[in-house]
Amino acid sequence: MEPDAPGCPLVLSSPHSGDVYPRRxxxxxxxxxxxxxxxEDAFVDALFDGGRGLGAPMIRARFPRTYLxxxxxxxxxxxxxxxxxxxxxxxxxxIRVAGGLGTIPRVVGQAQEIYAARLPLDEALARIERHYKPYHARLSGLIDRAQLHFGLAVLIDCHSMPSGAYPAGIGPAGVASRTPANDARPRADFVLGDRHGASCAGVLVDAAESELRRLGFNVARNKPYAGGFITENYGSPAANRHAIQIEVSRxxxxxxQTVTRSERFAEVRAALTQVAAALAATAATRLAVHRDAAE
Structure with a gap:
């Protein structure tokens, strides 16, 4: 999903929101x-697609993460x-393979086995050739294009997280804590992952965090999600290629339980659109500073 012309250096990727399950x-x-x-990172592509109004392309998977x-x-x-x-x-x-969460996952949720029997190896390799490689080729091309036009690229890797997977308290969602009563840590509504500074310039992560906090959300960095293969592979701040993973509490x-949108969906979508705008503005400022320094 691309704008007619790139309007900012952002690129949006939603690799886990696919909901088309192959019959086989x-x-x-x-x-x-x-x-x-x-x-699934259900509906995450729709949550983040406000960034397209800024002129940012979005790539999303149609197939589910349990498939590939x-x-x-x-x-x-x-x-x-x-x-x-x-x-x-x-x-x-x-470590991911050991936990059953490789490229072809073995388990979901609480270690629930996906398959009733072994898979033919040819079938697994075919999934990688037909779906994995084209996705990453396209994503790489979008990042290259952004950098060509703007001098830098900012990849937003879009994800969601189970609400019970991280420290909790009472946050803007109004959802009760799932941690022990003596755990006073605030609920994380969003987790920003930058591989502990290795995949994205700190000024960009600061901008995303500041905007989310201004909107009243609780934000954590890198715990428990610092970013996966995509942020690690595409983020190279020294080369003006930045990658930030944003995890949203489901x-x-x-x-x-029912995998249906709640009444707060539009509010969260609007907040993420504002985050994208803050990142685009910060990226433009960062680029201007670099150009001024070069001159």
């Missing part, structure tokens, strides 16, 4: 459709999942 995949899974859907996870290396594969010997270049020992905008 559903035939192989041991889980219900609702169990699978609860692992785009926020992994291309070949993070668990040999226990497949019939056939994995190629020598496969990464079989990553309790803010949806019913996590």
């Amino acid at each position: 995949f559903l035939e192989r899974t041991r889980l219900s459709a609702l169990q699978l859907r609860r692992s 996870d785009l926020n992994r290396e291309p070949y993070e594969l668990d040999p226990r999942m497949f019939d056939g010997r994995l190629p020598a270049f496969a990464n079989t020992r990553s 309790a803010l905008y949806m019913d996590e």
Whole structure:
């Protein structure tokens, strides 16, 4: 989804919001459709698409993350999942593979096994060739184009997080804490990930955090989500290519059990549009400073 002409150096990526489940995949899974859907970053592409009004392109996956996870290396594969010997270049020992969350995930949620039997290796490799590689080729091209036009690129990697996955208290969502009563840490409505400063200039992350706090949200950085493969692979501040991962608490905008939008959806979408505008403005200022310094 692209504007007619790029209007800012932002690029939006939503790799986990896909909800089109291939028939063959559903035939192989041991889980219900609702169990699978609860692992989606449901509606995240719609939450962030206000950035398109700024002239930022958005790329999103149509297939679900349970089918193929785009926020992994291309070949993070668990040999226990497949019939056939994995190629020598496969990464079989990553922490994500060990947890069942490789490029072809083995589990969802609370370690629920996705498949009833092993998968043919050829099928797994075909998913990577047909879906993973084209997505990343397109994403890389959009980042290149932004940098060509504006001198820098800012990738916003768009995600959502289960409300029970991080320290909680009472935040703007008005949702009760899921942590022990003696845990006074505030609820994180948003987690900003920049690989602990390695994937994005601090001034950009500061701008996103400042805008969210101004709007009344509680914000954390890098805990528990510092950014995955996408921010690590595409973020290179020294090369004027910045990548920030934004995780939104699902309790803010949806019913996590039924996977339906809540009454606050429009409010959260508007807030994220303002965050995108703040990032675009900060990127423009940063670019101007660099140009002035060069002159």
